[in-house]
Amino acid sequence: MVKQEAQREQTASMEDYLEAIANLGEGRKVVRVKQISEMLGVKMPSVTSALKKLSERELVEHERYGHIKLTPEGDKVARDVIRRHKALTRFFAQALGINKETAEEDACKIEHVISSLSMERLVKFVEFIEACPLGSANFPSRYEYYLEHGELPRDCSKRSVRKRK
Amino acid sequence: MVKQEAQREQTASMEDYLEAIANLGEGRKVVRVKQISEMLGVKMPSVTSALKKLSERELVEHERYGHIKLTPEGDKVARDVIRRHKALTRFFAQALGINKETAEEDACKIEHVISSLSMERLVKFVEFIEACPLGSANFPSRYEYYLEHGELPRDCSKRSVRKRK
DNA sequence: TATAATTGTTAGCCGTGTCTAACAATTATG
DNA sequence: CATAATTGTTAGACACGGCTAACAATTATA
Structure with missing residues (x-):
């Protein structure tokens, strides 16, 4: 407010x-x-x-x-x-x-009002989702790991992908 | 734009x-x-x-x-x-x-400009994160499942939580 | 190249949402 | 309960960012 x-x-x-x-x-x-x-x-x-x-x-x-x-x-x-x-x-x-x-x-709307802090987090979040797209167990923890270390945890490789659908 | x-x-x-x-x-x-x-x-x-x-x-x-x-x-x-x-x-x-x-x-800023579609998705996303908080393998697929069915996939229960830290 | 079509500018208006200064009503207190 | 303090309102100004109408410059074309 x-x-x-x-x-x-x-x-x-x-x-x-x-x-x-x-x-x-x-x-x-x-x-x-x-x-x-x-x-x-x-x-x-x-x-x-x-x-x-x-x-x-x-x-x-x-x-x-x-x-x-x-x-x-x-x-x-x-x-x-x-x-x-x-x-x-x-x-x-x-x-x-x-x-x-x-x-x-x-x-278009949000780009004008979002704080840089949230912006950077959002960028990282999207990068995380895209880089660690499927076989990612334990999502929030891995995300925290990514935020903290700036790189994906070891077990986040695309090799372990299982396609659905 | x-x-x-x-x-x-x-x-x-x-x-x-x-x-x-x-x-x-x-x-x-x-x-x-x-x-x-x-x-x-x-x-x-x-x-x-x-x-x-x-x-x-x-x-x-x-x-x-x-x-x-x-x-x-x-x-x-x-x-x-x-x-x-x-x-x-x-x-x-x-x-x-x-x-x-x-x-x-x-x-405070974004509440005035976000579309209702994105708003609803964001709500669901947060609900998902909170409901399926830790032992959730295969995040995006599970999220899609949640969006589609309105409920968590079977293997998303809090029972399978492994605490970190 | 003269004229028509298009593009760009100026002037001036309007609604929104702030503000300050001055005044009015209400509430608290000696 | 009279007066001081506080709270609320009015009047009027201003910045912003749109708009229309009228005009000016540029560009295309007969």
Whole structure:
């Protein structure tokens, strides 16, 4: 309940814009206001005003009618959001068995609010599930072992897999 | 990324107020504006204006300088938020091993944005972890079994526990 | 290349949810 | 019970992040 958190630098909205720009710009592609607006489901003027704010914050380079590009700092922030996004999607999809669609949607929301501590744990959890996928007796203990030692317990190899179904 | 979600009825802020009122009102205790404001870390005028809006939406009964009480509808919403809150806290604390403090903080944020599908899965996941806590070989398969049948597989009983540590 | 289509920007509005300052009601206490 | 302390409300401001309408620049095409 209590609101006393040590705030993130960026708002959720700003993170969304940075993430979108990073994704659209993959492979040196030119990024357009229109594309951003479609990707985020907002109108173009909203994008323009967001870009203005992000420029002021030196997270984005943008000149009127011109190119849109993340600054190194903006790129750093975007990469971090994307990292959280991917980890959360994997968690919902792989670990919980949620459909990709919903997993993506939830990741989009949660990526802006989750603490870094929980984020790191979730990443480790998914890594554990994926690395030690089937023949893993005694799950929580093994997970604790993994958290503590950073590697899988000896008897967690894929060799001991027994397929079901 | 894409914003096309079918919105919740209430805003995150409204849910916070309802949750706070429900928690403060436990056991017929009188709820005060001051308490709500302290619990949520906002000033009293913010509470007053939130109560006004919640009254209009018929989620709260409130008269000037008078009592504050959830309507049946408001109570229903509050219970649901609290249910999500508790499940998330359990997930972070029990399943991921996060400290209670951080688990609470993250639950507070995520309870407002997670889809009901993911929420239900998370609840089941925690139930599974707690019910099938130690001697559980073949974790993901057993989890799938649990999801599919709604009950633990035969060989998941607490009888087969081997304590570690 | 002139004009049409598209894309982008500006201006200004709105709802949400905070805040402070000033005032009002209630409650406690000398 | 009068007054001080506390609690609650109102009024008005502000930041955020959307939106529409109108206009400007760019790009495509007849």
